[in-house]
Amino acid sequence: MKPTLAKSLNGMLTLMTLLSGCGAPNRGEPFRSAMANARRSYHNGQFGEAADHFQRAATSAQVPRDTVFARYEAALARARSGDVAHAALELRAIASEKPTSAYAAQAAFKAAELARLNDETSGLHELEGVVVRFPSSGVAGVALGHLLRHDDTLGEAVALARLDALRPQVRGSELEERVAYERARRLDALNDAPAARTAYLAVASQWPYPFGAFNDDALFRAAGLEETLGRPVEAVSLLERLLAQREVSSFLGSYERPRYLQAILRIAQIYERTLHDRWRAKAALQRLSSQFTTSTSRDDALWQEAKLWFEEAEATTACARLATLAHDFPDSRYVPCLADRCPAVLRPPHSKAPTKCRAYLSRDVVSSEP
Secondary structure: OOHHHHHHHHHHHHHHHHHHOOOOOOOOHHHHHHHHHHHHHHHOOOHHHHHHHHHHHHHHOOOHHHHHHHHHHHHHHHHHHOOHHHHHHHHHHHHHOOOOOOOHHHHHHHHHHHHHHHOHHHHHHHHHHHHHHOOOOHHHHHHHHHHHHHHHHHOHHHHHHHHHHHHHHOOOOOOHHHHHHHHHHHHHHOOOHHHHHHHHHHHHHHOOOOOOOOHHHHHHHHHHHHHHOOOHHHHHHHHHHHHOOOOOOOOOOOOOOHHHHHHHHHHHHHHHHHOOOHHHHHHHHHHHHHHOOOOOOHHHHHHHHHHHHHHOOOHHHHHHHHHHHHHHOOOOOOHHHHHHHOOOOOOOOOOOOOOOOOHHHHOOOOOOOO
């Protein structure tokens, strides 16, 4: 064997030896046996027995994480057996230990849920503790949701007060954006439009696209408040800011968010109904039909655009838009109405659309006939 080949093989053997020691830890037979017995008892509905087996697994565990996990499972089984007090005590102990384990937040949340069974006030207090102590955990958002649902039954002002108190305590965490957005929603519900608009815009600015989970919702709702405040131009500006974030995928999939389509439709409505600018309204509808090529609202946009052309006595252009509608959407609900508007636009072959035009649709568009 050549020296170079022999050296390569020795290197590979050494690497394989090292990798073989990087697999799953040796948890030991006592731990594995206790866990198997615990799961068997649990699935058989013998929760107290399962808790005892989980506790034995915790005692025999050779990996610290396994110890905490088995204790956590033992507490949950204990709760199912009816021994809620013992279970809650153990869950609180897991949540309070230092260093903080991977199960601390879950344990605190479960303890809060158990507390609510007997004492709503105590349980809510513990849920708030979950939010404050573990703001970056997955259960923190769930705990916050429980708190807000309770507070909203007492009035948005109660929820707003809680959010104002929580904001500084979760600052810098993953939960801060949610708290700020929920605060804006409560101001909105209290009909404090200026304050709500400012709060929404603060959310959009502090957590910009694409990292902000509530960025598009905040911009869309702020635009709605601008309309409420009699500022339609500012509303359009915010909606255009939202649309400017839209990306187009050149591969499989899409970057579309629900608010994008809603935003372009709202822009068209503002221009048509509030600003009475048909040219810009038509331009917005054309953007929808040309850019949102996968949208199921494209036929609505084409129909509405044709309506605007008819109102300007531009029947030729209007009928061209309806011809596009018939070609691209042969099964659209508007198809039965095309002949009444534009006799030259024929019903597409094999169309599955209804055969009769609905009255509410025929009133939407002015006929092309003189």
